[in-house]
Amino acid sequence: MAAARTASSALTFHTSILAKSQRGRLNKKIFGLPVPVNGVSRNVKQVKKGAIRHGVVRAVAEVSVKESESLDLLGMDVVAEGELREKGFLGMRKTKLVCTIGPACCSSEELERLAMGGMNVARLNMCHGSREWHRNVIRLIKKLNEQKGYCVSVMIDTEGSQIFVVDHGAPSSLKAEEGSIWLFTAKKFEGSLPFTVQANYEGFSEGIVVGDELVIDGGMACFEVIEKIGNDLRCKCTDSGLFLPRAKLSFWREGVLVERNYGLPTLSAKDWADVDFGISEGVDLIAMSFVNDADSVKHLKDYLSSNSDKSIRVLAKIESLDSLQKLEEIAEASDGIMVARGDLGVEIPLEQIPTVQEEITRICRQLNKPVIVASQLLESMVEYPTPTRAEVADVSEAVRQYADALMLSGESAIGLYGQKALSVLRMVSSRMELWSREENRQTNLRTHQLGESLQECIAEEICNSAAEMANNLGVDAIFVYTKHGEMASLLSRNRPHSPIFAFTSDTTTQMALNLQWGVSPVLVDLSDDMEDNISKTIELMQTKAMIKAGDFVLVVSDLTPARASSSAFQSIQVRTVV
Numbered sequence: 001m002a003a004a005r006t007a008s009s010a011l012t013f014h015t016s017i018l019a020k021s022q023r024g025r026l027n028k029k030i031f032g033l034p035v036p037v038n039g040v041s042r043n044v045k046q047v048k049k050g051a052i053r054h055g056v057v058r059a060v061a062e063v064s065v066k067e068s069e070s071l072d073l074l075g076m077d078v079v080a081e082g083e084l085r086e087k088g089f090l091g092m093r094k095t096k097l098v099c100t101i102g103p104a105c106c107s108s109e110e111l112e113r114l115a116m117g118g119m120n121v122a123r124l125n126m127c128h129g130s131r132e133w134h135r136n137v138i139r140l141i142k143k144l145n146e147q148k149g150y151c152v153s154v155m156i157d158t159e160g161s162q163i164f165v166v167d168h169g170a171p172s173s174l175k176a177e178e179g180s181i182w183l184f185t186a187k188k189f190e191g192s193l194p195f196t197v198q199a200n201y202e203g204f205s206e207g208i209v210v211g212d213e214l215v216i217d218g219g220m221a222c223f224e225v226i227e228k229i230g231n232d233l234r235c236k237c238t239d240s241g242l243f244l245p246r247a248k249l250s251f252w253r254e255g256v257l258v259e260r261n262y263g264l265p266t267l268s269a270k271d272w273a274d275v276d277f278g279i280s281e282g283v284d285l286i287a288m289s290f291v292n293d294a295d296s297v298k299h300l301k302d303y304l305s306s307n308s309d310k311s312i313r314v315l316a317k318i319e320s321l322d323s324l325q326k327l328e329e330i331a332e333a334s335d336g337i338m339v340a341r342g343d344l345g346v347e348i349p350l351e352q353i354p355t356v357q358e359e360i361t362r363i364c365r366q367l368n369k370p371v372i373v374a375s376q377l378l379e380s381m382v383e384y385p386t387p388t389r390a391e392v393a394d395v396s397e398a399v400r401q402y403a404d405a406l407m408l409s410g411e412s413a414i415g416l417y418g419q420k421a422l423s424v425l426r427m428v429s430s431r432m433e434l435w436s437r438e439e440n441r442q443t444n445l446r447t448h449q450l451g452e453s454l455q456e457c458i459a460e461e462i463c464n465s466a467a468e469m470a471n472n473l474g475v476d477a478i479f480v481y482t483k484h485g486e487m488a489s490l491l492s493r494n495r496p497h498s499p500i501f502a503f504t505s506d507t508t509t510q511m512a513l514n515l516q517w518g519v520s521p522v523l524v525d526l527s528d529d530m531e532d533n534i535s536k537t538i539e540l541m542q543t544k545a546m547i548k549a550g551d552f553v554l555v556v557s558d559l560t561p562a563r564a565s566s567s568a569f570q571s572i573q574v575r576t577v578v
């Protein structure tokens with residue numbers, strides 16, 4: 001309670017401009033709000049009409065000479081900017097899009113087409129491709145960002161320790177017929193030995209007994225273990241199917257996954273080398289495969305904070321039964337989560353994936369961690385130019401659940417129709433977002449309180465209230481001024497109707513916020529004079545014709561103002577651009 005009282009007293013409302021709003025219906029509403037108006041008179045003076053008008057006049061006078069300079073002053077994704085100009089505030093897409101980069105899309109031109117198509121994050125899967133190849137892609141993306149004004153964050157995804165097929169004697173896929181007998185071994189075999197499959201790890205059969213079921217890729221094919229010879233397994237195919245390259249192996253006993261601790265670390269020596277590579281190439285995010293507990297996430301985060309100058313965010317991939325059981329502690333330790341449905345579907349029955357996904361996205365939102373829904377969203381588009389209706393329904397469902405981001409895997413990495421797949425994600429997301437808004441499904445999250453310190457509680461309360469106010473008032477946009485992205489993230493957590501423009505002077509914050517629902521990160525040189533920041537950013541946005549007179553903006557800030565005697569000061573203001 002004490003926290004809430006203090007938070008309220010820190011609220012400031014700039015209502016004088018609002019009274020002049022043409023939106024009569026709004027005036028009644030806001031004046032009906034039981035808002036404390038501490039400090040209003042001082043603030044009203046700060047935003048008196050002349051002050052803002054002065055800013056506008058100056059912007060207009062300088063528009064011709066400052067056009068190119070303002071590009072530098074306001075670092076916003078050109079694609080989001082174009083979307084805003086074309087479709088207006090509410091037309092801006094909220095759900096973020098991640099594309100896995102592979103041989104089908106790794107040239108500068110192809111990467112640029114994906115960036116133009118709305119890719120917010122490029123994912124590099126360290127399971128595939130050489131380090132040189134990855135380095136080249138990262139540099140191309142950074143060059144596009146710097147030279148053409150895109151804002152694409154780079155995420156590497158570690159290989160992790162998992163048991164998979166390294167060789168099955170055929171160059172690509174291979175069929176297993178029902179009743180055929182196969183030898184599974186960790187030994188390398190020369191040439192093609194029919195019906196022999198090599199696993200990548202010698203302990204792959206530890207704890208496995210005759211009668212257990214060996215499942216390929218979560219059900220592509222099934223075998224029964226009929227004999228154990230040393231570490232090798234002789235198996236009979238009970239359900240015919242396909243071995244794809246790098247097919248995953250799992251074992252089941254009486255319908256339950258045989259959980260085995262192979263003693264393999266979450267990050268192998270190769271993964272640590274990839275992490276060092278990521279640090280040296282300045283990647284923005286690291287997705288950690290096969291996380292089994294919070295400690296491994298903490299370990300990587302500690303390593304990054306001692307070894308990287310920039311703050312690289314760590315996303316934990318939920319793709320094992322273990323990680324599912326420890327979801328909350330893993331989410332709390334990480335900077336975000338990926339629902340890695342591909343491998344998760346190897347470890348849990350497929351029919352559980354939809355409910356598990358919904359639960360993970362719900363928990364992530366409660367804990368304020370961005371969540372990516374990944375794998376097979378538009379799988380058929382690896383080969384075909386249109387998605388199946390079921391795939392469209394799956395994508396819509398992830399958007400309806402308010403996942404922060406959707407991810408393409410093979411669709412963009414090796415598919416024939418990567419850009420088309422991206423445009424399907426874009427259109428399906430926009431449609432579902434609109435529907436959710438119109439149907440008013442966007443009910444405010446009944447949040448459990450996250451903050452422990454008073455300061456954190458204040459920030460949280462301010463953001464919850466700001467999002468609710470923004471919806472009630474129907475503001476065009478929410479502006480937030482943030483150092484580490486915390487306030488922007490807390491606003492996003494409430495999934496408000498209006499887009500959130502997060503102004504920050506920290507590039508790492510900008511790149512991390514790229515993953516968050518509804519947030520358009522904007523790089524701008526912020527001072528510690530909040531009033532100056534607000535008028536400067538409004539002016540810059542006006543110069544670039546991103547906002548115009550009459551637009552109605554809710555401003556949230558937690559930066560320390562110049563003359564405040566206390567250490568921090570948070571506020572919600574409502575402004576009409578004049």
Ligand SMILES: Nc1ncnc2c1ncn2[C@@H]1O[C@H](COP(=O)(O)OP(=O)(O)OP(=O)(O)O)[C@@H](O)[C@H]1O
Pocket residue numbers: 100101102103125127128129157246289342343409410411413414
């Ligand atoms: N850098 C790359 N080079 C070559 N092929 C790639 C590359 N990245 C992805 N691919 C191909 O695209 C397919 C799908 O990509 P994705 O990253 O989802 O693979 P995955 O191996 O299933 O993922 P994970 O191992 O993380 O569970 C891969 O099976 C692989 O064939």
Ligand SMILES: CC(=O)C(=O)O
Pocket residue numbers: 289317319339340341342343344374375
């Ligand atoms: C993305 C990933 O790693 C998976 O779905 O398994």
Ligand SMILES: [K+]
Pocket residue numbers: 125126127157158159160289
């Ligand atoms: K991976």
Ligand SMILES: [Mg+2]
Pocket residue numbers: 289319340342343
């Ligand atoms: Mg995986």
